Amino acid sequence: MFGDMTTVTALWWAVIFSGLYHGINPGMGWPLAVSAALMERKHSAMPKALAMLAAGHFLAMIGILLPFSLMIFLVEWEMHIRVGAGLLVIAMGIYLLINRRHPKILARIHPARLALWSFLAAMAHGAGLMLVPIFLGICAVDADDTGHLAAQTLMGSNVKTAFVVALVHTAAMTVAGGVIAMVIYLWLGLKFLSKTWFNLDVVWATSLVLVGVFGVSFAYLGH
Amino acid sequence: MNLRPDPTFHASPKLAMEAPVENYAFTVMLSPDGSQSDGIAVVDLKPGSDTYGQIVHQVIVPNKGDEFHHFGWNACSSSLSPLTGHAFLERRYLIVPGIRSSRIYIIDVKEPLKAKIHKTIEPEELFAKTGYSRPHTIHCGPEGIYVSCLGGGGEDGTDGPPGIFIMDCETFEIIGQYEMDRGKQDKHYDFWWNLPQDYMVSSEWGLPPQFENGVVPEDLLSNKYGHSIHFWDLRARKNIQTMDFGENYQMALEIRPAHDPTKSYGFCGVVVDTTNLQGAIFTWWRDDDGVWQSKKTITIDPRPEKPENLPPLLQGFEAVPPLVTDIDLSLDDKYLYVACWGLGEMHQYDVSDPMNPVLAGKVELGGIAKGEAHPNGKPFAYGPQMVEVSRDGKRVYWTNSLYSTWDDQFYPDDEGGQMVMANNDENGFHLDKDFYVDFPKGLRSHQIRLEGGDCSTDSFCYPSV
Numbered sequence: 236m237f238g239d240m241t242t243v244t245a246l247w248w249a250v251i252f253s254g255l256y257h258g259i260n261p262g263m264g265w266p267l268a269v270s271a272a273l274m275e276r277k278h279s280a281m282p283k284a285l286a287m288l289a290a291g292h293f294l295a296m297i298g299i300l301l302p303f304s305l306m307i308f309l310v311e312w313e314m315h316i317r318v319g320a321g322l323l324v325i326a327m328g329i330y331l332l333i334n335r336r337h338p339k340i341l342a343r344i345h346p347a348r349l350a351l352w353s354f355l356a357a358m359a360h361g362a363g364l365m366l367v368p369i370f371l372g373i374c375a376v377d378a379d380d381t382g383h384l385a386a387q388t389l390m391g392s393n394v395k396t397a398f399v400v401a402l403v404h405t406a407a408m409t410v411a412g413g414v415i416a417m418v419i420y421l422w423l424g425l426k427f428l429s430k431t432w433f434n435l436d437v438v439w440a441t442s443l444v445l446v447g448v449f450g451v452s453f454a455y456l457g458h
Numbered sequence: 459m460n461l462r463p464d465p466t467f468h469a470s471p472k473l474a475m476e477a478p479v480e481n482y483a484f485t486v487m488l489s490p491d492g493s494q495s496d497g498i499a500v501v502d503l504k505p506g507s508d509t510y511g512q513i514v515h516q517v518i519v520p521n522k523g524d525e526f527h528h529f530g531w532n533a534c535s536s537s538l539s540p541l542t543g544h545a546f547l548e549r550r551y552l553i554v555p556g557i558r559s560s561r562i563y564i565i566d567v568k569e570p571l572k573a574k575i576h577k578t579i580e581p582e583e584l585f586a587k588t589g590y591s592r593p594h595t596i597h598c599g600p601e602g603i604y605v606s607c608l609g610g611g612g613e614d615g616t617d618g619p620p621g622i623f624i625m626d627c628e629t630f631e632i633i634g635q636y637e638m639d640r641g642k643q644d645k646h647y648d649f650w651w652n653l654p655q656d657y658m659v660s661s662e663w664g665l666p667p668q669f670e671n672g673v674v675p676e677d678l679l680s681n682k683y684g685h686s687i688h689f690w691d692l693r694a695r696k697n698i699q700t701m702d703f704g705e706n707y708q709m710a711l712e713i714r715p716a717h718d719p720t721k722s723y724g725f726c727g728v729v730v731d732t733t734n735l736q737g738a739i740f741t742w743w744r745d746d747d748g749v750w751q752s753k754k755t756i757t758i759d760p761r762p763e764k765p766e767n768l769p770p771l772l773q774g775f776e777a778v779p780p781l782v783t784d785i786d787l788s789l790d791d792k793y794l795y796v797a798c799w800g801l802g803e804m805h806q807y808d809v810s811d812p813m814n815p816v817l818a819g820k821v822e823l824g825g826i827a828k829g830e831a832h833p834n835g836k837p838f839a840y841g842p843q844m845v846e847v848s849r850d851g852k853r854v855y856w857t858n859s860l861y862s863t864w865d866d867q868f869y870p871d872d873e874g875g876q877m878v879m880a881n882n883d884e885n886g887f888h889l890d891k892d893f894y895v896d897f898p899k900g901l902r903s904h905q906i907r908l909e910g911g912d913c914s915t916d917s918f919c920y921p922s923v
Contacts, residue, residue, distance in 0.1 A: 267539075
């Protein structure tokens with residue numbers, strides 16, 4: 236029981252860390268919040284832009300997590316689903332390692348439609364997939380704790396978990412991106428915009444592979 | 459791909475102005491009759507260098523008859539928008555089109571003194587993939603590299619309208635036509651945009667038969683060259699408004715939007731008003747209802763001249779038209795430089811108030827029936843033409859050739875390629891006596907690009923604050 240508590244805490248921290256990690260990546264959009272505040276010449280444009288980015292990101296997360304939360308009521312297939320999900324995440328990571336091109340469609344989105352852009356950018360880079368093994372881990376531990384409830388109850392609880400995971404992750408992302416955007420906007424100035432920009436493409440793709448490997452092994456280890 | 463954004467990418471025009479100054483210029487060398495190969499000259503701009511103001515390297519292409527004209531970078535400050543996903547491109551390649559051959563060279567200038575051809579795109583590929591010909595202006599933007607073409611399909615480039623095509627900014631593969639709805643646009647020349655505001659503006663010169671063998675006087679006098687500019691929804695690839703300056707405003711060429719992306723105005727230079735031979739600059743802007751407007755804000759008068767001093771083309775007019783052939787706006791949106799290729803003058807206008815430009819400075823050099831020499835005593839063929847301003851706004855460079863066949867009509871007795879520089883400092887706007895590049899015999903010069911970007915390449919996604 237104690238071990239499960241620790242595991243669950245660790246998994247929730249993973250949700251938060253993945254959010255912070257997505258948030259600091261300029262490619263997930265915080266420079267657009269700086270740009271919005273400067274373009275509109277008012278401070279309030281920044282929280283508005285951050286909110287739109289967050290909305291898009293949240294939708295991308297929940298869009299990926301929800302199908303998995305619905306699937307897991309097939310309790311006897313749980314292990315297969317979790318291994319399959321892990322392999323899918325690994326495959327996405329390898330795909331991004333090989334194909335370093337950014338999807339062209341992103342360049343056709345109107346610059347004011349930040350929520351749509353944020354949604355598609357997160358989808359294209361597998362941001363939601365990165366959460367899947369963590370989410371399935373939380374669901375599995377919860378299920379162990381609660382014993383064998385009716386499938387419907389379990390599913391309901393998993394759907395709730397999916398929303399909370401997506402919400403916590405998006406909140407962490409928005410805080411991380413928002414803090415950087417605000418510090419640059421209020422104090423450091425635009426010069427630091429390019430200075431804080433690192434090419435995370437390889438790190439990002441590798442993270443997907445690692446999270447996938449974690450998901451597969453966590454499933455085998457019996458959680 | 460870099461691990462950090464290229465140090466020559468700047469978030470705002472102001473940051474670009476504060477960046478280290480240019481060390482090299484890349485300047486087009488063209489053979490007017492196709493007897494030699496064209497090339498790119500690398501000019502040393504480092505003050506104090508032993509080779510300051512000299513051509514220190516040349517990239518000569520293997521073909522002849524390309525006629526280089528305009529060219530641009532594979533990547534610029536526009537990469538600093540997360541929307542494009544191109545933050546880690548290098549500003550490394552010059553995209554150099556042959557306006558006569560429709561061949562495109564990609565030149566690697568990572569080491570300027572060892573610049574070399576990286577890739578060549580043959581004309582047949584351009585024709586097949588785009589239906590366009592005679593590639594011209596280059597800008598790097600959201601979807602990759604955008605290239606405007608002056609000709610459509612077919613032998614003389616009149617089979618279908620000309621337009622813009624998009625090229626992949628990493629592989630340099632031609633992707634295809636840009637336009638989804640071109641509206642009334644049926645001629646092309648220059649284009650530029652405001653990326654955060656998502657608009658593009660394009661202009662018109664004329665169709666290939668109207669310029670390739672020289673200016674066609676009958677077409678000019680019957681106002682058949684371009685006189686409209688087009689406003690586009692950039693990412694929707696749709697022409698949203700065509701603005702006709704009036705048919706007497708022949709050849710609406712360079713489009714220069716304000717660099718600061720919060721501003722919704724810009725300028726367009728018109729070569730000649732056929733009613734009075736004036737040169738003109740229009741200011742265009744978006745009004746509160748979102749409709750584009752324009753107003754003629756600068757006029758430059760012709761100079762009366764005795765017919766015997768004039769080329770045959772102009773003798774009937776007994777005047778030298780200013781011929782506004784290029785304009786360039788400093789990165790702080792303060793000074794607009796206007797090349798008067800006929801008069802032999804480079805004007806500097808203070809456009810702090812874009813609706814009321816004020817002539818702030820003027821340099822005289824070359825010119826029809828005038829031929830003003832450089833302060834160092836050497837000749838300057840033709841007149842001031844392609845102008846490029848340093849990022850910090852303190853140095854203004856220009857060359858002298860307009861277009862091979864047009865040079866010969868307006869200046870039948872001149873020959874040669876020169877590049878000069880003027881300073882813009884506490885003594886005003888004045889030519890630098892010590893900077894004078896004479897091009898190799900038989901070659902003329904056209905557009906200049908400055909290492910690390912200049913005032914007609916980079917598009918900024920963040921305002922100057």
